[in-house]
Structure formats: structure tokens, C-alpha cells
Amino acid sequence: MLIQILGSAAGGGFPQWNCTCANCSSLRAGTMRGKARTQTQIAFSPTDGVWFLVCASPDLRTQLVGARELSPSSETAGHSPIAGVFLPSADVDAVMGLLHLREFQNFFVFATPAVQRVVRNENPIFRVLDRANPPVQWQTLASNRRIGCHLSENSGDPPTFFYSTIPLAGNYPDYASEDVRRGGSPGDACVGFLLEQENKKLFIAPTLSGHNSEWIKLAAAANVALLDGTFWSDEELLATGRTKKTARAMGHLPLSGAEGLLAQYPKDAAGRKILIHINNTNPILDENSEEHHAVVDAGFEIAYDGLTIEL
Ligand SMILES: [Zn+2]
Helix, strand or coil: CEEEEEECECCCCECCCCCCCHHHHHHHHCCCCCCCECECEEEEEEECCEEEEECCCCCHHHHHHCCHHHCCCCCCCCCCCEEEEECCECCHHHHHHHHHHCCCCCCEEEECHHHHHHHHHCCHHHHHHHHCCCCCEEEECCCCCEEEECCCCCCCCCCCEEEEEEECCCCCCCCCCHHHHHHCCHHHCEEEEEEEECCEEEEEECCCCCCCCHHHHHHHCCCEEEEECCCCCCCHHHHHCCCCCCCCCCCCCCCCCCCCHHHHCCCCCCCEEEEECECCCCHHHCCCCHHHHHHHHCCEEECCCCCEEEC
């Protein structure tokens, strides 16, 4: 399996257009040792010429145009190698890219019932996806189910890969209706994915609320884990003055602190652990910062746009 990180920042990207935090200011000024990043977008290829997306980033069009492997080919049925999109949540930065895929193309979208309700029923703009003939096909994700995905033309062949959906106990986005925010199943708001192929495992959770712990064993047993690296500290966003919410209130387990991801993650996990969905305020983006070194010393990698992983 080939994995491409097309975008590694949280919503807003890095730098963010209206932000004057220390990171955004110094990156703009050219005085920071660090990289600009687009909003989180993961792509994986379980077999030659077939790609799946995880998240649908607001930067998706630019990300696809910049990735040669994901370009359309007249030799491919339907032209695009993109077979489907896995949605971990209905967050704006996880679904907005669907609108970039609206050009009369048929593909699969995998999402929980509640995420489908928010995207398909509550936001009619996404009905542009129905214009494809045949229309985009929605597949319902059920928590803790392991599903085989067959891509071979021979129906007797084993599945090309397996995917499991892991509930992460996150929040529904603020823009969702009161009905969904109050009545939607908590397990359907935000999910992670475990992809398995030939005894290799990839765990993906760009958003981790930290409100449950079922995911920890699965992540630690994976060969590669892509983990929520949004915020260094719980209070990080308060300093910008744009919100009064802590990281935890926004559904993100911070990296630092006694209860943070770095402290909680099993020390004996053998696989690669890679932080993704990094907010522009996060000091780990500054490669000269203490926080950057603390993360690297703890054995974590920090995802960047263009990172390729072979599994
Ligand atoms: Zn900023």
C-alpha cells in the first residue's frame, strides 16, 4: 500500500489567511524554520492505479493537480484513479473538498449515517454530487465492523484490503443542526480508520477527542499511525483571541500535559507514529522550538505535504 500525505495542516492551513500568531507571522516574514502546509488530505493506493482519499480537504483541487499519481488517464475506466473518499467526520475541513469532485464523476463516499445526514440532507449544495451518471454512491460506515474491499476483477479473489471504522467520541460540527448535535449518536460524529493489507496495518485518526480509549491499542499495534497533532496545549487557541474554546472543547486531545497524547501513547508501540492535522498555532511547526524537539525526542514524526509512506 502506498500512502501520500497531500495536506497536513488543520483547518485554515499554514499560514492561515487571517492569522497573526507567532507561527503565521514568522512564516510569512520568512524568518521561521518550518514549512507551509495545506489542509489535511490523505490518499492511499491499495493496488496499482486505484486511489482512495481520506478526508475531502478544502484544498483538494490544488492537492490533486499537484499529485501526478492521482491524475486522470484516458486508459482508466472513468478516467480518474480515485475510487472513493472516506469521511472521518462532517467537519468543514473534512468534507468541503467533495465540492471539488463535483465534475460529473462517479465514486464512492464512505461515511457514518449521521455524517451522511449532515452532508446530504442538511446541506443541499452537496447534491451537485448526484449529477454524475451514475451518481456518487454513498456507503454507510458502521463502527467496529471489518469490511473487505474487493478491487479485483475476479470475484473469487480475496479482498484487496480491509477497513474498520473506529468511533472516536468526538463532536458534531457547530454548523450541523441542533437535532444532529444533540441527538446524533456520539459514536458517529468522528471516526478513525484501520486499513489492513497483507498483515500490514495503517491507523488513521486526524481528530482524536481523547474522550474514549478504544483506539489506543489499535493505533499502537499498527505499522503506521496517523494521529491528531492539532494542538500542543489545551489553551493554545485562546491566545489568538478568535475563540474561547480550549483544544479539548473543540474535540482535540492536546499533545502536551499529563493527559496529553505524548504521555498517553504506549511507549512500547513499535510502528511509526506520525502527527497530522497540525494547527497553524502549534509550536511544533517551528523546527527550532523546544516543542518540536520534544515531539521528535518522543519518537513522533510530524507530517508534511508531500510525505510518501510505503507500507
Ligand atoms: Zn496562525
